[in-house]
Amino acid sequence: METVYFPQNGMISLIVQMPEDNSVEVGMVGSEGAVGMAVGLGSRVSLICALVQVSGTALCIPAWLFRNAAVQNVHIRDLIVRYSELQLGQIQQTAGCNALHAVPGRLCRWLLQTSDKIESDTIPFTHDFLGNMLGVRRSTVSQILSEFSAAGLLESHRGQITLLKRGELKKRACSCYEIVRRHIDRLLPQADKARVD
Structure with missing residues (x-):
């Protein structure tokens, strides 16, 4: 991941691509969040693909610069942890939903x-x-x-x-x-x- 994106509007799907050439959405990102924010905690790769579904505008920052800011600022790290927890919860809930509902x-x-x-x-x-x-x-x-x-x-x-x-x-x-x-x-x-x- 080279860039962190903060959508101002629009919608981005978080998609898991399966080996059989099938895919399924496991989460969504809107103006409440970001794509790639986990790089602030050192993450460099993801199994999830981010795909813009509804176009809009976004702010972006190079991953290395965002990572440096997170290292230097406890408030940024706290936000990254909370948002990562939010995304993980959303992905878990969606996985259960797709399987059971x-x-x-x-x-x-x-x-x-x-x-x-x-x-x-x-x-x-x-x-x-x-x-x-x-x-x-x-x-x-x-x-x-x-x-x-x-x-x-x-x-x-x-x-x-x-x-x-x-x-x-x-x-x-x-x-x-x-x-x-x-x-x-x-x-x-x-x-x-x-x-x-």
């Missing part, structure tokens, strides 16, 4: 988390993309989105999903959405505050 609840969780990260109820993704992020077939995503659309929870058009009833989507989301939100609030109290329904 039904696709409709996982899809609601993903839509809500993405909406929170990009601070918009309009999400610019295709059904195929969502299937890849959730590790399921596109047809499964299309069927669930069609059911949600018929229930008036969202509108799904080519390459774009608009959330209409966040409260209802929260009720249908698996428990992981709230678990991760509470984890963020506990570790980074000023970041990623809950949006008003």
Whole structure:
């Protein structure tokens, strides 16, 4: 890792690429966090690939300079440790979610988390993309989105999903959405505050 990125807006997916040429999302980064922050603690490699999903702006700093700042400043090190704990918790929760929860609840969780990260109820993704992020077939995503659309929870058009009833989507989301939100609030109290329904 040569650079640490601090997104100001947009959304970055943390993806695990499997040897079979499959991939699955295990975490997200928005304006609350950074990509590559662990270099401040000496980390140099990662099994996770960071992929910009919603473009935006980001501040960046060379990894060596960030590492030097972390060595010299206890507050920076504390923030790195808390954010690393946050990311690890998010990745663990997502792994459990992907293994144990039904696709409709996982899809609601993903839509809500993405909406929170990009601070918009309009999400610019295709059904195929969502299937890849959730590790399921596109047809499964299309069927669930069609059911949600018929229930008036969202509108799904080519390459774009608009959330209409966040409260209802929260009720249908698996428990992981709230678990991760509470984890963020506990570790980074000023970041990623809950949006008003």
